[in-house]
Amino acid sequence: MSFHSMWAELLPIGRAAASGGYRRFAWTGADADCRAWFAQQARDRGLTHEVDRNGNQWAWLGDPAAGDAVVTGSHLDSVPDGGAFDGPLGVVSAFAALDELRRRGARFAKPLGIVNFGDEEGARFGLACVGSRLTAGALTAEQAHRLTDAEGITLPRAMEAAGHDPGALGPDPERLARIGAFVELHVEQGRALDLSGDPVGIASAIWPHGRWRFDFRGEANHAGTTRITDRRDPMLPYAETVLAARREAALAGAVATFGKVAVEPNGVNAVPSLVRGWLDSRAEGQDTLDTVVAGIERAARAHAAAHGATLDVTRESFTPVVEFDHALRDELARILGTTAGLKVPVLGTGAGHDAGILSGRVPTAMLFVRNPTGVSHSPAESATEDDCTAGVLALADVLEGLACP
Numbered sequence: 001m002s003f004h005s006m007w008a009e010l011l012p013i014g015r016a017a018a019s020g021g022y023r024r025f026a027w028t029g030a031d032a033d034c035r036a037w038f039a040q041q042a043r044d045r046g047l048t049h050e051v052d053r054n055g056n057q058w059a060w061l062g063d064p065a066a067g068d069a070v071v072t073g074s075h076l077d078s079v080p081d082g083g084a085f086d087g088p089l090g091v092v093s094a095f096a097a098l099d100e101l102r103r104r105g106a107r108f109a110k111p112l113g114i115v116n117f118g119d120e121e122g123a124r125f126g127l128a129c130v131g132s133r134l135t136a137g138a139l140t141a142e143q144a145h146r147l148t149d150a151e152g153i154t155l156p157r158a159m160e161a162a163g164h165d166p167g168a169l170g171p172d173p174e175r176l177a178r179i180g181a182f183v184e185l186h187v188e189q190g191r192a193l194d195l196s197g198d199p200v201g202i203a204s205a206i207w208p209h210g211r212w213r214f215d216f217r218g219e220a221n222h223a224g225t226t227r228i229t230d231r232r233d234p235m236l237p238y239a240e241t242v243l244a245a246r247r248e249a250a251l252a253g254a255v256a257t258f259g260k261v262a263v264e265p266n267g268v269n270a271v272p273s274l275v276r277g278w279l280d281s282r283a284e285g286q287d288t289l290d291t292v293v294a295g296i297e298r299a300a301r302a303h304a305a306a307h308g309a310t311l312d313v314t315r316e317s318f319t320p321v322v323e324f325d326h327a328l329r330d331e332l333a334r335i336l337g338t339t340a341g342l343k344v345p346v347l348g349t350g351a352g353h354d355a356g357i358l359s360g361r362v363p364t365a366m367l368f369v370r371n372p373t374g375v376s377h378s379p380a381e382s383a384t385e386d387d388c389t390a391g392v393l394a395l396a397d398v399l400e401g402l403a404c405p
Contacts, residue, residue: 083381
């Protein structure tokens, strides 16, 4: 089956008619349909399909127990109203690259695996890369069991409802020990390749990044009868903190975003009692990120005090800078330079990935495919057919160089 045929099959799953974006959340019906699609692709190619203890899907050519396996893939879930390419491009390209290698008559000296990591985006339970974090031991079973969605449904309960036993959740060192290299192909989440004119790039590192929850507490009151001077309105310091985040990030060359907010009691005619905002901040270096977040918190506390509100700040997640394996990165550059004659640019990224989670346990690398809009986590996310083809061929060249020496 061609790349375009696979893409056409996957494209309608979980698509929201109103926005044109995707709602493929972990352990929902759309997620189940994506998983069924993956399993069928594996069967169509005579691959061994399995689901591990953490709900990640694997398709194997050869016996993974032989060790030193070469693995590629990504994820199929999405952010709310996300784009079509973030995650699925890497999975579809993995199957297409295998098809290309078989067309070439490649002889594999190592096992080849294709993976769909579960719940990479964290859209339902609020934590990114749950499947790979559990596998790598970066998230404990106890922590995973405490994750809940907006309706109060726990992760284990959601998994059970989807037909997966959560009883074995936890680290999977034996599986990771079988992997000699993991290469994830991903649409670029930015415009570096578009600006350089290159269809494909290699990742150097993932910026350090984290999520912080800001709870501004004031006093609920009537919007029509409470004098402005008598109000303790937490919406005001929240709004001023959003602007402060923009200023701090711009000064430091970083990024900071308040993209999610919850308000109580959330009435049109009520002064809020609580405004809860989630900050996502990322920077090229740890010191810069620390400076930005400290500056935002300092401004938030000053604004809260000025409006008679209180503030609690909780760090909900954090990932330090991830330097991808230098030897593997250089090998990818050598393969692409020798096989395809490509001088592939090496670039950093502010986006987190399963490859970043695995990097501490397995040699990992990433390929990026050009995104002409630079937009991601949106229906405007895109890649041309020619660039998708270039990505498949580059991935095939890399897999051939690593698994068919």
